[in-house]
Amino acid sequence: MRIRLFQNQLQFACKSLLVTIAYFSLHGADVFGFDSSRNTPVVKAIKRAEPAVVNIQGNKTITNASSSGGPSKQEVNGMGTGVIIDRRGFIITNYHVVDEVNRIEVTLADGTTAIAKLLKHDNETDLALIKIPTNRDLPVIDLGRSEDLLRGESVIAIGNPFGYQNTVTVGIISALHRDIPVNGSQQYHDLIQTNADINPGNSGGPLLNIDGEVIGINVAVRVGAQGIGFAIPIDTAMEVMADLVADYRQSGGLGLKFARSAHETGSQLVVREATASDFQDQQLRSGDLVDSVEGKAVRNRLELEFALLDKRDGEQVEIGIQRDGVRLAHSVTLEGGKANLETDTSEAAWEQLGIRLTSVSASAVAGLGEDYKGGLRITEIRQGSPADRARLAAGDIIVGVMDWQTPKLESLAWIMNNPSFRQAASSKYYLIRKRSRMTVPISLESSTLSSISRNGSKDIR
Secondary structure, eight states: OOHHHHHHHHHHHHHHHHHHHHHHHHGGGGTTTTTTTTTTTHHHHHHHHHHGGGEEEEEEEEEEEEESEEEEEEEEEEEEEEEEEETEEEEEEEEEHHTTTSSSSEEEEOEEEEEEEEEEEETTTTTTEEEEOOOOOOOOOOOOSSTOOTTTTEEEEEEGGGGOOEEEEEEEEEEEEEEOOOSSSSSEEEEEEOOOOOOOOOOTTTOTTTTEEEEEEEEEOOTSSOOEEEEEEEEHHHHHHHHHHHHHHOOOOSSSEEEEEETTTTEEEEEEOOOOOGGTOSSSSOOOOOEEEEEEEESHHHHHHHHHTTOOOOOOOEEEEEEEEEEEEEEEEEOHHHHHHHHHHHHHHHHHTOOOEEEEEGGTTHHHHHHHOOOOEEEEOOOOOOHHHHHHTTTTTEEEEEEEOOOOOOHHHHHHHHHHHOOOOOEEEEEEEEEEEEEEEOOOOOGGOOOTTTSEEEEEO
């Protein structure tokens, strides 16, 4: 009797064990709150990033030569991908995805559609800032870093190749710092090369690391090759987008120049130089870590520019900083007259130097042995002017004057107001010509000098 009872108990225990094994086979370790083996790091990365990835579709009219030799217009459908970088509907994508597109239709990950507007673009890097209207906070991509990438590390691309929305491909970083010519007039610089499949329609989409952070913006493929795709490093893209947001804003700046300090857990925004007269009292100093604007945490220039987006000239903005381990807060007044300042700087450059200028991003002058933040490309030279006598040429990029860099027209305006510049008989101009550096002295007659005031008006001396 006891033997039979023991046998029954053993059979029941075996059946219970089999049921338990079957249950764990179906549900894995999730019953204890742990992830199953199917929920891999790649799956987690996709879940983290995908809500902020959008599909972009549109059409544009192109003109071709017809069989009769005359012009023939044709409607062409296009597609691409974008990434939401601000909750208010600001999106980064490639410029060639939205260039001359009549109607930029954006589809969010949840299926919502909206019509976007092209706000700003940068020809040098082929990046564009677009915006969709929204009455809710949108999911935003997590920004990673590209300065510490490793060849061989795993990467993930999300996009809409050939119109197949939300397609995921996986690969590794094959190489870094690639320069890729596109045609006779455009070349991409310092790209990430990956073997994750990237096809037409992936352009403008994210290249992710294994943590689901965007480390690059997919931009190009090698026609006829398999497993060769390229992406713009996110560090470059963030700087370009910060410039585009700053240009889009209606208000002026803070009168500060920034650098980025990277560390193991992320990055911090550091004051590199305080150029405006507001800071002569050393309220903010070089080396201060900026951690917030109006109570919003900022880690890079892009987040800072978005924090200033709704501010206007003359408004006070609270800047939170860390200095020597102590947290401080200062109220800073936004500089006014941004639009007038740029216009008057351009006019002064034409009057004094005889040059027309346009800003270019840091990528246009990258890889030349200096940490240039951008430059001013010469588009026109007036005959007989100081620039003409110094043999400057259209296409030259001015990256510095005397001891200062010139990444923007605002930088040149500050230099032209500086007593060292105004009192010098001649000034050294640092140029990039055909990817080569050169220094050119330019002499100015003191009677032609004009200064640019903070409110945008000129004072002719």
